[in-house]
Amino acid sequence: xxxxxxxxxxxxxxxxxxxxxxxxxxxxxILVTGGKISSITPPSQHLNDSDVKKRLHVKxxxxxxxxxxxxxxxxxxxxxxxxxxxxxxxxxxxxxxTRIVCPPDxxxxxxxxxxxxxxxxxxxxxxxxEVLPLGALTKNLNGQQIAEMRELSDAGxxxxxxxxxxxxxxxxxxxxxxxxxxxxxxxxMSAIDPxxxxxxxxxxxxxCTRLGLKGIPDYAEALSLEALINLATQTGVRLHVCRIxxxxxxxxxxxxxxxxxxxxxxxxxxxxxxxxxxxDPFNTNCKxxxxxxxxxxxxxxTEGLLDGTIDCICSDHTPVDIEKKNLPFPEAKAGxxxxxxxxxxxxxxxNKNSIDLKIAMDLISSKxxxxxxxxxxxxxxxxxxxxxxxxxQQRWVVKEQNLKSQGKNTPFLDYEMFGRIKAxxxxxxxxxxDEDNH
Numbered sequence: 001x002x003x004x005x006x007x008x009x010x011x012x013x014x015x016x017x018x019x020x021x022x023x024x025x026x027x028x029x030i031l032v033t034g035g036k037i038s039s040i041t042p043p044s045q046h047l048n049d050s051d052v053k054k055r056l057h058v059k060x061x062x063x064x065x066x067x068x069x070x071x072x073x074x075x076x077x078x079x080x081x082x083x084x085x086x087x088x089x090x091x092x093x094x095x096x097x098t099r100i101v102c103p104p105d106x107x108x109x110x111x112x113x114x115x116x117x118x119x120x121x122x123x124x125x126x127x128x129x130e131v132l133p134l135g136a137l138t139k140n141l142n143g144q145q146i147a148e149m150r151e152l153s154d155a156g157x158x159x160x161x162x163x164x165x166x167x168x169x170x171x172x173x174x175x176x177x178x179x180x181x182x183x184x185x186x187x188x189m190s191a192i193d194p195x196x197x198x199x200x201x202x203x204x205x206x207x208c209t210r211l212g213l214k215g216i217p218d219y220a221e222a223l224s225l226e227a228l229i230n231l232a233t234q235t236g237v238r239l240h241v242c243r244i245x246x247x248x249x250x251x252x253x254x255x256x257x258x259x260x261x262x263x264x265x266x267x268x269x270x271x272x273x274x275x276x277x278x279x280d281p282f283n284t285n286c287k288x289x290x291x292x293x294x295x296x297x298x299x300x301x302t303e304g305l306l307d308g309t310i311d312c313i314c315s316d317h318t319p320v321d322i323e324k325k326n327l328p329f330p331e332a333k334a335g336x337x338x339x340x341x342x343x344x345x346x347x348x349x350x351n352k353n354s355i356d357l358k359i360a361m362d363l364i365s366s367k368x369x370x371x372x373x374x375x376x377x378x379x380x381x382x383x384x385x386x387x388x389x390x391x392x393q394q395r396w397v398v399k400e401q402n403l404k405s406q407g408k409n410t411p412f413l414d415y416e417m418f419g420r421i422k423a424x425x426x427x428x429x430x431x432x433x434d435e436d437n438h
Contacts, residue, residue, distance in 0.1 A: 319407025
């Protein structure tokens, strides 16, 4: 409890917090002092302190640890027309995200320490969601020469990745894993076979055949996964698999975890909702990588999340300008936006599958926080006040005009959603407040 002499920076009242004692969400009053949670008490126990600098009354809302997204792409310092850093970070804050992981396939690629430092500095100046960059595993992501991982780590990279660019030379990949293992650097890899399906348009299926498109079979993901896990086993590297899309992939990771291999995985939230059938008729907003697969795969992904095979849910936010989507399907650029849809799509998935709300929220808050190795983000007195406040029942319809991201490329346009962010708080500072709270 903050002492009476301490100035209280923020009071959050009326919201409900999960209680580990009762296993339910209960109304509490939260006080924040000096960027940290100084008090969490039942509302009846809280004295109305006139020294509070800012008050938020959030009746009907839930207060959770801040959401963390393991895949949010920004195009700065190049390709600014596709979504500037400031716009995308403010969109992330509007989605309840207090931290985001940025893959290295920016323009230019994050393979130089100076670029990493510039990205971190620019994001901190904006003062919205915190950016945690992944450095390029190989120079320019070309898969030929290992990047200067030690220097990139010193510059602020939390791990290393090839984004969606597979390494064809397994000797290069082996040496990169070996080097990373020596320094305990995490490696984040997408399971992409360099040859099978790498030029494909969508999941290999009857729909793919009927539409006359090139297929990306699920066994391409499985082949790549087996190779990655074998290399991780040999080198002892910490391997994180990005965006699992198939039941086969889930089964391989499940087996690896049972064998004691140090591997984690995430899934894009859109892969929990849509299938390859949704591509018809040539909906380029449904062109994603990895591709939407069958309903059986969707069910397998849910099973993987519930048994801990898959560690967390992310948005895989990739803003694409309209000119790159308004093309014939094979020529259209893959990618969907998702920072502002991560919460409602996770809530919808949980409701559809009768999943406990606390379990679902952990998959976009505490689980990814643990994954990236951040300590101290929790709802306890003395913890850093990184908080997300949302109304789980509020309805809204996804329209281009109510999305803050500069990209509008989502297959969920005109869908009705449940769950609206009311406030996002980082280190005790409100970086986003919904207009209804003004």
